[in-house]
Amino acid sequence: MEDRIILETHNLTKRYGQVTAVEDLNLSVVQGEVFGLLGPNGAGKTTTTLMLLGLTEPTSGEAFIQGFNCTRQPIEVKKLVGYLPDNVGFYGDLTGRENLRFTGQLNGLDPTLCEERIGQLLERVGMTQAADRRVSTYSRGMRQRLGIADVLMKDPSVIIMDEPTLGIDPEGMRELIALIRQLSTQDGRTILISSHQLYQIQQICDRVGIFVKGKLIACGRIQDLGRQLENEGLYILEFAVSPADEGLEKRLQELEGVTQISRNQDGMFHVESHRDLRPQLLPLLVEGGYELLHLHQRGGDLDEIYRRYFEKAGEQGDHPTQERKRSGLLGRLAKKPD
């Protein structure tokens, strides 16, 4: 049961005219896993999810969910898979409960089972109070929670979520993440999340796949990806010292293997190098009479992994030079005209 493959794709490709949205995608997700599909907007994530649901026909290649061919047996697949689209929509004139009931009917649920499940799910997503209000009065976060209840109406064994965390406030986000984790650990459902919000993904995903321009350029556990980067010689050290003066920067530059030094507004140093600098750094600081306030070896976090992989893809391909900004990196990259 442990390693049963639930979802797999073989050389899945989708072209729209000249543009290749997804190219030779080979993916496999095992039961009970939370898999994160990461990539900037327009990387082909949504196209991939639509192909998995049989809503878009692949140009070539195949996808299977629990042994059903996603293109040829879409009905069977859609019985198993719950899909939460980004910006999920409901019928505004109906109440939340009525919307769920309609989904139940479309899935051919028995009326009593349907009502029972609606009650349970509304409770679970914390929407019982608002259940009999029209959906047009709901806030975005409420819609999202209703969306999750809607997905669970058919009791799916696989859930595909497209940008589930987009536009949700921090508190709502925390609840949502807890809920998603619960779906995986308690219910044993397999979850595929596509997103460009790295921080959230990092919290919930067992494995991630990084998607750039329709290609899966890296895939694996977050720690493994981080280690892989270290092996390729990327070390990032963040530290703060007092006094933070220019002299230190010069001295750091003299160290072997340093490729880049920058300082942010708080005076924090950010040093990238080819090897672990820590053994040299401490003596250097002591020598200069600096007091170390903060030290952090980076590299294992997703933001960095993502950035490095993205840069690598850019070097190989025709991608423009990457932006060296720490926050909101992906959003900016996506908006940049190619």
Next chain:
Amino acid sequence: MQKSLIEREAHSEPHRGGLVALYRKELADHLDSKRFFLILLLLFFATTASLGGALSNLREVAEESTTFLFLKMFTTGSSTIYSFATFLNFLGPLAGITLGFDAISSERSQGTLNRLAAQPIYRDSIIKAKFLAGAAALFLIVACLGAYVSAVGLLMAGIHPSLEEVLRIIAFLMIAWVYICFWLALAIFFSVICRHAATAALACISIWLFLSLFMSLVAAGIANTLFPLEGIQGLMNMESNYNLELGLNRLSPYYLFSEASTTILNPNVRSIGVVTMSQTVGAIAGPLSLGQSLLLVWPHLVVLVALVIVAFAVSYICFMRQEIRA
């Protein structure tokens, strides 16, 4: 896990369930909507106005002939007000357009289309259910109006229909329904290809106005250009001119329905189109039976049904080939 699988098997009922659930929801949406109420109200007022005209003129009509007097309720107006049949011919399309112009585009803009398509139903059941629900709502409208006119005829005028008249009224209402369904199918087609509901509505309304108001002018213009009626040559051209104009007019469902409804509701109409003197020699003046009236407009009925099928088929194909994503 095993249990839920068995449960799922038990409930993996035939896909027809999806169509029925969608149809029910769509129909409920229509009957619940303000626009359905408004269009019903509009048609109700138009019918009332035409009935007023009919009742005031009925005495004069009855003096001429008393046969098929009940049908006169449907075809008589006054000098200022159109008859019920004319109103239905002109305003009926508006009902079809109202119920269909945002069928698909509203799902798209609400973001419910991809959620709907992700349920275990065939994609075509979405558009089929929309058309069927719209057609059912239109059937209700047409049947209500027909019943209303008949009831007023019975109560206010005190005339009772013969069996033949009842059958003719039913035939007329069915034809009206098919005619309005064509406009529903056309509106659904535009709702598939247009991103915005407003564009679809405008496209439908412009086609409706063109076919209802301007088609006859265009037809006359083309006929007069190709076959001028001036001079000696004009006499020779007369028949061709008339036939061309009639042919062009018959491209419009508006004209088809008006010919069909006139023939069905008036048994004294013996021919549509040109009849030469030699053809009428020896003909005995008298009403046609229902079967003969239907035979006379059979091509019209076939074309009307075909138009519905073609309009729906085109929108069906467009919808099935479209990308689901917004």
